[in-house]
Amino acid sequence: MGQITLKDITKSFDDTQVIPPLNLDIKDGEFVVFVGPSGCGKSTLLRLIAGLEDVSSGDIVIDGNDATHAAPSERGLAMVFQSYALYPHMSVRKNIAFPLKMAGLDKDKIDEKVSGAAEVLNLTDYLERRPGQLSGGQRQRVAIGRAIVREPAAFLFDEPLSNLDAALRVNMRSEIIDLHHQLKTTMVYVTHDQVEAMTMADKIVVLNAGVIEQVGSPLELYHSPKSRFVAGFIGSPKMNFIPGTANNDAAFEIGVRPEHLLVVTEGGEFRGKVASAEHLGSDTFVRVDVPGVGEVNARVNGDIDVNYGDEVGLQINGPVYRFDEDGLAI
Amino acid sequence: MATTHSKAAARLMIAPSVVLLLLWMIVPLGLTIYFSFLKYNLLKPGTEWFGFKNYYYFLTDPSFVEALANTFYLVGGVIFITIVGGVLFGLLLNKDFWGRGIVRLMVIAPFFIMPTVSALVWKNMFMNPVNGLFAYAANLIGAEPIDFLAHFPLASITGIVAWQWLPFATLILLTALQSLDQEQMEAAEMDGASPWSRFWYITLPHLARPITVVILIETIFLLGVFAEILVTTNGGPGAASTTLTYIIYRVARLGFDAGGGAAGGVVAVILANIVAIFLMRMIGKNLDK
Amino acid sequence: MARQQTISNKLVWTVLAWILGATIFFPILWTVLTSFKTEAQAISIPPVMFDFDWTFENYETVQERSNYSRHFWNSVVISVGSTLLGLLIAVPAAWAMAFVPGKRTKDVLMWMLSTKMMPAVGVMIPIYLMVQSAGLLDSKTALVIIMMLVNLPIIIWMLYTYFKEIPGDILEAARMDGASLKNEIIYVLTPMAVPGIASTMLLNVILAWNEAFWTLNLTAAKAAPLTAFIASYSSPEGLFYAKLSAASTMAIAPILIMGWFSQKQLVRGLTFGAVK
Ligand SMILES: Nc1ncnc2c1ncn2[C@@H]1O[C@H](COP(=O)(O)OP(=O)(O)O)[C@@H](O)[C@H]1O
Numbered sequence: 099m100g101q102i103t104l105k106d107i108t109k110s111f112d113d114t115q116v117i118p119p120l121n122l123d124i125k126d127g128e129f130v131v132f133v134g135p136s137g138c139g140k141s142t143l144l145r146l147i148a149g150l151e152d153v154s155s156g157d158i159v160i161d162g163n164d165a166t167h168a169a170p171s172e173r174g175l176a177m178v179f180q181s182y183a184l185y186p187h188m189s190v191r192k193n194i195a196f197p198l199k200m201a202g203l204d205k206d207k208i209d210e211k212v213s214g215a216a217e218v219l220n221l222t223d224y225l226e227r228r229p230g231q232l233s234g235g236q237r238q239r240v241a242i243g244r245a246i247v248r249e250p251a252a253f254l255f256d257e258p259l260s261n262l263d264a265a266l267r268v269n270m271r272s273e274i275i276d277l278h279h280q281l282k283t284t285m286v287y288v289t290h291d292q293v294e295a296m297t298m299a300d301k302i303v304v305l306n307a308g309v310i311e312q313v314g315s316p317l318e319l320y321h322s323p324k325s326r327f328v329a330g331f332i333g334s335p336k337m338n339f340i341p342g343t344a345n346n347d348a349a350f351e352i353g354v355r356p357e358h359l360l361v362v363t364e365g366g367e368f369r370g371k372v373a374s375a376e377h378l379g380s381d382t383f384v385r386v387d388v389p390g391v392g393e394v395n396a397r398v399n400g401d402i403d404v405n406y407g408d409e410v411g412l413q414i415n416g417p418v419y420r421f422d423e424d425g426l427a428i
Numbered sequence: 429m430a431t432t433h434s435k436a437a438a439r440l441m442i443a444p445s446v447v448l449l450l451l452w453m454i455v456p457l458g459l460t461i462y463f464s465f466l467k468y469n470l471l472k473p474g475t476e477w478f479g480f481k482n483y484y485y486f487l488t489d490p491s492f493v494e495a496l497a498n499t500f501y502l503v504g505g506v507i508f509i510t511i512v513g514g515v516l517f518g519l520l521l522n523k524d525f526w527g528r529g530i531v532r533l534m535v536i537a538p539f540f541i542m543p544t545v546s547a548l549v550w551k552n553m554f555m556n557p558v559n560g561l562f563a564y565a566a567n568l569i570g571a572e573p574i575d576f577l578a579h580f581p582l583a584s585i586t587g588i589v590a591w592q593w594l595p596f597a598t599l600i601l602l603t604a605l606q607s608l609d610q611e612q613m614e615a616a617e618m619d620g621a622s623p624w625s626r627f628w629y630i631t632l633p634h635l636a637r638p639i640t641v642v643i644l645i646e647t648i649f650l651l652g653v654f655a656e657i658l659v660t661t662n663g664g665p666g667a668a669s670t671t672l673t674y675i676i677y678r679v680a681r682l683g684f685d686a687g688g689g690a691a692g693g694v695v696a697v698i699l700a701n702i703v704a705i706f707l708m709r710m711i712g713k714n715l716d717k
Numbered sequence: 718m719a720r721q722q723t724i725s726n727k728l729v730w731t732v733l734a735w736i737l738g739a740t741i742f743f744p745i746l747w748t749v750l751t752s753f754k755t756e757a758q759a760i761s762i763p764p765v766m767f768d769f770d771w772t773f774e775n776y777e778t779v780q781e782r783s784n785y786s787r788h789f790w791n792s793v794v795i796s797v798g799s800t801l802l803g804l805l806i807a808v809p810a811a812w813a814m815a816f817v818p819g820k821r822t823k824d825v826l827m828w829m830l831s832t833k834m835m836p837a838v839g840v841m842i843p844i845y846l847m848v849q850s851a852g853l854l855d856s857k858t859a860l861v862i863i864m865m866l867v868n869l870p871i872i873i874w875m876l877y878t879y880f881k882e883i884p885g886d887i888l889e890a891a892r893m894d895g896a897s898l899k900n901e902i903i904y905v906l907t908p909m910a911v912p913g914i915a916s917t918m919l920l921n922v923i924l925a926w927n928e929a930f931w932t933l934n935l936t937a938a939k940a941a942p943l944t945a946f947i948a949s950y951s952s953p954e955g956l957f958y959a960k961l962s963a964a965s966t967m968a969i970a971p972i973l974i975m976g977w978f979s980q981k982q983l984v985r986g987l988t989f990g991a992v993k
């Protein structure tokens with residue numbers, strides 16, 4: 099089981115409220131990602147769930163039990179830290195075994211579980227090494243191993259991949275997804291990277307300054323963002339925002355995703371000069387300088403023949419999002 | 429982590445240290461201030477109120493001004509020698525050469541020598557005008573041997589103390605030099621900076637912080653230099669090598685004048701505080717980077 | 718060092734560095750050598766460097782004449798005792814300041830360091846009188862306590878900088894892993910803190926061993942550590958170079974060796990982590 103409910107929780111550090119009253123339901127077995135810009139309170143929220151910080155008010159319910167004031171170890175959760183937080187003086191084996199030892203399991207049982215976890219995570223050859231002798235990816239796996247063996251009700255991840263290089267990050271991402279499929283345990287995952295959020299989550303929670311902007315599946319957020327903030331945050335490259343007046347729309351501002359624009363030689367809703375064209379092979383990212391609007395990005399097919407300085411038109415070929423003065427979707 | 433509970437426990441853990449240091453500061457200092465207003469001779473029973481007379485006598489003693497100047501020359505001299513020497517030696521030891529480990533051990537050794545030993549070794553085996561190695565060297569080149577401690581007492585003591593502290597400065601500045609970014613140096617070289625301007629514009633600014641630290645720590649210890657004077661010159665001849673520390677020792681312990689010594693102690697504390705405020709400002713600026 | 722330098726360059730630096738090292742080290746070497754000479758050879762002209770009849774008689778004489786081992790033992794008790802006592806008081810304080818920092822932590826630390834600025838002579842008379850009235854003049858107890866107080870700020874500072882480097886994440890991980898406070902201390906904190914505590918201890922033993930204001934002022938024949946004992950050689954009747962050298966060599970050897978072993982930790986320890 100791994101069902102977590104947050105009821106009206108708030109968190110203040112001294113006099114500054116970092117989390118205003120917040121409600122959230124996390125279902126058993128769900129992969130939930132908290133995403134938002136740096137400093138928006140993702141880690142704080144995760145640490146409140148973990149019990150590493152006390153809530154200022156509100157309740158936390160885990161599997162039907164009030165866990166608001168329970169110690170971290172009593173909540174049955176495991177956490178993987180951004181810095182890995184491995185014990186530097188213990189071998190990989192001892193690191194993974196540590197929570198089991200604390201739980202008072204007997205030696206044979208511990209050995210069995212550690213070997214099992216090591217096998218799943220490809221760490222069998224490294225069990226006797228110290229964390230200092232491992233690469234970043236291996237350390238990450240040890241941290242995950244330490245979390246797995248406890249068979250927790252839920253896993254908490256705080257930006258676990260941000261210290262890895264790009265290629266390794268993609269690998270580890272799939273490994274965590276596979277792990278979730280295997281274990282079917284609830285996972286709460288914090289990241290500032292919307293690509294990670296989109297690729298991994300069953301449910302994404304978009305946070306902005308401690309407030310939940312929207313909760314939904316990746317495609318819900320992509321297709322029907324409730325606010326300009328979510329619309330701008332989800333999707334890559336970023337959505338284009340164009341003042342409503344520029345196109346006689348009944349909106350303060352409209353948004354068009356780059357993939358919903360076509361580059362045409364004649365006509366089009368907007369015209370301008372190509373400021374850059376990045377030919378990636380599979381796609382082409384075209385940046386067009388539109389007078390009176392600003393730069394507009396388009397993502398079009400890979401073989402298009404546009405170059406710097408060409409005069410082109412942009413034609414909308416998909417949904418147009420409308421936002422009012424407050425940035426809410428209309 | 430930072431829950432109310434742990435905050436209270438933390439206070440409890442810090443309390444003994446704070447209380448002890450507070451007592452260690454306040455009780456003796458309070459008594460010193462009190463004694464400084466008494467006519468209090470350690471050999472005679474009884475005390476009487478003396479007003480500011482102790483201060484008057486202490487401050488108008490001609491050797492007080494001399495001691496103040498001597499303290500300044502000693503501390504300033506040692507700091508100057510150790511910083512300049514430390515930078516030069518640090519630069520040298522930072523070069524690639526054979527036997528780095530052994531040379532390093534030899535260079536830091538004097539720092540671990542107890543003050544009475546180094547003072548006596550220098551006094552007898554080097555500076556002694558008859559049997560010292562310096563006298564032998566002087567004879568060798570046909571010069572008159574110099575009685576260092578009689579003719580240049582303060583300079584000699586400065587030399588001895590500098591020998592003890594040079595390793596400290598060298599080691600710290602060497603460590604700092606080793607953390608100097610090599611790419612920055614190479615970038616400067618590509619930009620056409622001469623070795624001298626590289627030293628002036630890159631190395632020296634990089635050393636500003638460690639030099640500050642050296643000055644602070646050496647000042648703390650050097651203001652209290654005592655044993656070196658006691659076993660070499662006893663402050664003499666006259667008051668030529670008497671420092672503030674030593675003059676108070678003389679008044680209180682050799683003259684048995686507790687009141688006078690206490691007045692001197694108060695003066696020393698005030699002066700040390702002036703230096704401390706000055707230093708703390710300087711470090712505060714330099715360390716908060 | 719990124720670049721290969723020519724052999725001749727390296728040779729020049731090697732010669733210069735060795736000359737420097739040998740010059741600085743020479744007084745110590747000379748003392749050690751002299752301790753194995755006879756008194757006559759010690760002041761012979763021209764001086765002899767290695768070519769003399771090596772003898773241990775100075776060590777024997779020093780030992781017999783002045784009960785050297787008692788003073789040595791005094792030094793051990795005072796330096797080690799004051800350091801251990803200091804650690805006992807400082808470890809919890811430094812620990813709390815590093816892991817549960819409050820708004821005033823930095824101020825408290827600065828204040829502690831500033832107590833080191835108080836000149837010893839400023840409080841010499843009351844301390845002397847207090848020790849005297851407690852009947853502890855010329856006792857190891859008084860020196861252990863005073864040396865502990867003198868070095869307490871340094872011990873706290875050094876420990877603080879070491880503890881500060883233990884990442885808080887790891888302690889939180891231990892808590893998540895279900896470690897009780899007791900187990901957290903035994904399995905996680907202590908192993909990570911021990912190296913820092915050990916270097917703090919080593920450095921403070923060195924500082925206390927060589928301290929020569931309070932030891933000279935508060936001891937006489939009985940409790941005098943080596944600093945005070947060696948000082949007694951400054952009187953004219955103590956002027957025997959070979960014996961002075963033997964006594965000195967024994968006094969500095971243990972600490973010199975300890976110092977050499979701790980040299981890696983020395984810089985960061987003595988600069989409170991400001992220079993690493
Ligand atoms: N222990 C703390 N004390 C004071 N402020 C904090 C503390 N932890 C976090 N904050 C503040 O709370 C806000 C949210 O921080 P955090 O949850 O770490 O953001 P994120 O993980 O989304 O980058 C930030 O403005 C941060 O400065």
Ligand SMILES: [Mg+2]
Pocket residue numbers: 140141142257
């Ligand atoms: Mg964070």
